[in-house]
Amino acid sequence: MxxxxxxxxxxxxxxxxxxxxxxxxxxxxxxxxxxxxxxxxxxxxxxxxxxxxxxxxxxxxxxxDVSTDSKSIFDEYFLDQPLEQLTGDKLQRLLERTELVTA
Structure with a gap:
């Protein structure tokens, strides 16, 4: 501890x-x-x-990520639309975030 x-x-x-x-x-x-x-x-x-x-x-x-100003890319993905419907920009941000988390 x-x-x-x-x-x-x-x-x-x-x-x-x-x-x-x-x-x-x-x-x-x-x-x-x-x-x-x-x-x-x-x-x-x-x-x-x-x-x-x-x-x-x-x-x-x-x-x-502790941003509270707007919905995060993960909120947008999980709450609003399936992965196949993400725009190129949103998909790119999702991939960048995933790289940070798994690094």
Missing amino acids: AHIFNECQNYGFEILDDGIYNNKGVKLGQVGCTDGNWWVKRRYSVQQQYSNSVFDAVRSLSMV
Whole structure:
């Protein structure tokens, strides 16, 4: 837990009972270690993703999209239309976001 706390401080994140939050109070996700394996669970994900280190796990939370000004590309995809109907621009943004998440 101390490792997670130290890494979160480097990014200005706060650890609360239900997860890790940025300095604007937006939940980013959770980080933990099970049987010596670090994992991260992003805010809307249902699955844990294994990470090489606590540094990598917390760093990945710093890349979580927390924009609230308009619907994200994921909201547009999941709520409004099937993948086949996305415009070229929306599809490109979806692919770029996917690359960030899986990197």
